Amino acid sequence: EVQLVESGGGLVQPGGSLRLSCAASGFTFGSYLMSWVRQAPGKGLEWVANIKQDGSEKYYVDSVKGRFTISRDNAKNSLYLQMNSLRAEDTAVYYCARTGGGYSNGYWGQGTLVTVSS
Amino acid sequence: QSALTQPASVSGSPGQSITISCTGTSSDVGSYNFVSWYQQHPGKAPKLMIYEGSKRPSGVSNRFSGSKSGNTASLTISGLQAEDEADYYCCSYAGSSTYVFGTGTKVTVL
Numbered sequence: 001e002v003q004l005v006e007s008g009g010g011l012v013q014p015g016g017s018l019r020l021s022c023a024a025s026g027f028t029f030g031s032y033l034m035s036w037v038r039q040a041p042g043k044g045l046e047w048v049a050n051i052k053q054d055g056s057e058k059y060y061v062d063s064v065k066g067r068f069t070i071s072r073d074n075a076k077n078s079l080y081l082q083m084n085s086l087r088a089e090d091t092a093v094y095y096c097a098r099t100g101g102g103y104s105n106g107y108w109g110q111g112t113l114v115t116v117s118s
Numbered sequence: 119q120s121a122l123t124q125p126a127s128v129s130g131s132p133g134q135s136i137t138i139s140c141t142g143t144s145s146d147v148g149s150y151n152f153v154s155w156y157q158q159h160p161g162k163a164p165k166l167m168i169y170e171g172s173k174r175p176s177g178v179s180n181r182f183s184g185s186k187s188g189n190t191a192s193l194t195i196s197g198l199q200a201e202d203e204a205d206y207y208c209c210s211y212a213g214s215s216t217y218v219f220g221t222g223t224k225v226t227v228l
Contacts, residue, residue, distance in 0.1 A: 033215075037164075037219075044121065044207060044219060044220070044221055044222040045156070045158075045164065045207050045209075045219040045222070046121075046219060047209075047216070047217050047218065047219060050215060050216075052215075057215065059214065059215040059216050061119055061216070062119055095163060095164075100169070101169055101170055101173075102151070102152035102153075102154060102169050102170035102171075102173075102211065103152050103154070103209075103211045103215075103217050104152075104154035104166055104169035104170070104209070105154070105156075105164070105166060105209075106166045106169070106175060108163040108164055108165075109163065110163055111163060
């Protein structure tokens with residue numbers, strides 16, 4: 001059974017940093033492109049970043065470029081999102097997702113809430 | 119990277135069919151057959167319903183179908199059921215390994 005479990009969310013002050021983790025199991029992690037998607041409270045879904053299978057290529061939505069870094073450790077079956085210079089508008093539930101055919105996300109974690117507030 | 123446009127809400131009676139539109143541009147929906155659709159119930163993670171425009175993942179009811187014409191993709195739910203009441207989001211590949219979601223549509227079963 002495919003499982004994705006996010007952790008690392010919490011309350012952080014504006015300008016602060018946070019590192020999210022996503023532990024994957026039930027599939028060959030290193031064979032899949034992986035993504036982070038977020039959802040602000042009461043709002044829609046927003047793609048944040050994705051990373052190629054070997055970690056060689058990374059892509060970001062414009063609003064997080066230069067502040068967020070996606071990474072992965074295939075030996076540990078883990079995906080990460082390092083978030084720096086956090087802003088109030090980064091407040092959201094962050095989901096990790098396994099990306100498959102046609103850039104569709106067939107499996108999602110339960111999400112972890114990040115709140116940026118003073 | 120502007121969000122795709124969806125109607126805010128769509129409603130229908132049990133047994134009816136409804137269609138949700140998803141309008142993008144020639145840079146995303148119009149250029150690729152990589153549109154996916156997600157169902158999200160309150161407090162839950164999204165669930166993939168349609169991928170690559172019209173394909174259904176294993177386990178998804180055949181009451182859900184997808185199509186595309188030009189810069190607009192559509193999701194049709196036939197034989198509407200109470201459990202179909204949820205938010206629905208489209209998503210399109212936008213080139214250079216990026217993708218963009220739609221604004222979301224709340225489906226209400228009357």
